[in-house]
Amino acid sequence: MKNKVVLITGASSGIGYQTAKVLSRNGYKVYGGARRVEKIKPLKKFGVRPLKLDVTQSESVKNAINTIIAKEHSIYGLVNNAGYGSYGAIENVSISEAKKQMEVNVFGMIRIIKMVLPYMRKEHSGKIINISSIGGRVVSYFGGWYHASKYSVEALSDAIRMETKPFGIKVSLIEPGGIKTNWGHIAANHLIKSSQNTPYQEAALKAGKGMDKQYNSKMLSNPMVVSKRILKAMNSNHPRTRYVMGFGSKSGILLHSILPTPLFDFMMMHMS
Numbered sequence: 001m002k003n004k005v006v007l008i009t010g011a012s013s014g015i016g017y018q019t020a021k022v023l024s025r026n027g028y029k030v031y032g033g034a035r036r037v038e039k040i041k042p043l044k045k046f047g048v049r050p051l052k053l054d055v056t057q058s059e060s061v062k063n064a065i066n067t068i069i070a071k072e073h074s075i076y077g078l079v080n081n082a083g084y085g086s087y088g089a090i091e092n093v094s095i096s097e098a099k100k101q102m103e104v105n106v107f108g109m110i111r112i113i114k115m116v117l118p119y120m121r122k123e124h125s126g127k128i129i130n131i132s133s134i135g136g137r138v139v140s141y142f143g144g145w146y147h148a149s150k151y152s153v154e155a156l157s158d159a160i161r162m163e164t165k166p167f168g169i170k171v172s173l174i175e176p177g178g179i180k181t182n183w184g185h186i187a188a189n190h191l192i193k194s195s196q197n198t199p200y201q202e203a204a205l206k207a208g209k210g211m212d213k214q215y216n217s218k219m220l221s222n223p224m225v226v227s228k229r230i231l232k233a234m235n236s237n238h239p240r241t242r243y244v245m246g247f248g249s250k251s252g253i254l255l256h257s258i259l260p261t262p263l264f265d266f267m268m269m270h271m272s
């Protein structure tokens, strides 16, 4: 297990930052990618190697993977973590913003997977760990495009797992609930901005303020709970297909499976 090479995207903040540190401390040779590469530099003391990476740019992805392969000749693990929440009423969110959401959360992930698969197939081993969300299992108020992206992450991960099984590659989904990072503030910001001077403004403002309050509170889980499960999946010879953890995740999935849809909708609309 020692010194296996792992790339984690979105390592400049939140879950990715914490996970880069945890994997590195547990013997992996970690490359951490992000656009704000300077934010990864403090992790150098833990052995993390910062890489400039924008998952929406093919050239940037190609450069990052080529850098790793030139130095290491192989790549064992990929943690697709980069992502954000483009919240807003479907009527209000522009098609270009919706495309951006899919470009980062879905095509960004696929772009990197396509680049690493030939190297993993060559070794007849590899782990792909995709950070989905409870939001890939249930839909929250005003989160339409974010959920569309995470439901896509779920579907594509299931497809890739079947396709790459004969090549010794294992694919797992991580489905966190509410984790205390900047994610919630970025999503709330998108929601409030996109609803300004629209018929959704009042409800969106209330929901956005509720999100901000929740992400400032102590009730959300620490990113460490996610990092520990990613480490477990990376270490395991038989990783699970799905790992569910963090605030509200298990209860959300359970309620979604037992409540009639109108009741679940009501609950989501009145949560903030």
Ligand SMILES: NC(=O)c1ccc[n+]([C@@H]2O[C@H](COP(=O)([O-])OP(=O)(O)OC[C@H]3O[C@@H](n4cnc5c(N)ncnc54)[C@H](OP(=O)(O)O)[C@@H]3O)[C@@H](O)[C@H]2O)c1
Residues within 6 Å of the ligand: 009, 010, 011, 012, 013, 014, 015, 016, 033, 034, 035, 036, 037, 053, 054, 055, 056, 081, 082, 083, 084, 085, 104, 108, 131, 132, 133, 134, 135, 175, 176, 177, 178, 179, 180, 181, 182, 183, 184, 186
């Ligand atoms: N926090 C939660 O409650 C929660 C719950 C479930 C799932 N998740 C998922 O967990 C993942 C990590 O989110 P987080 O909570 O840690 O949020 P975060 O602190 O905002 O971190 C997001 C990371 O994604 C990176 N990123 C965004 N756009 C990128 C791009 N185009 N190219 C490369 N990197 C990009 C950011 O880096 P740069 O801006 O520096 O590039 C940053 O490092 C996301 O996929 C999110 O959807 C979060």
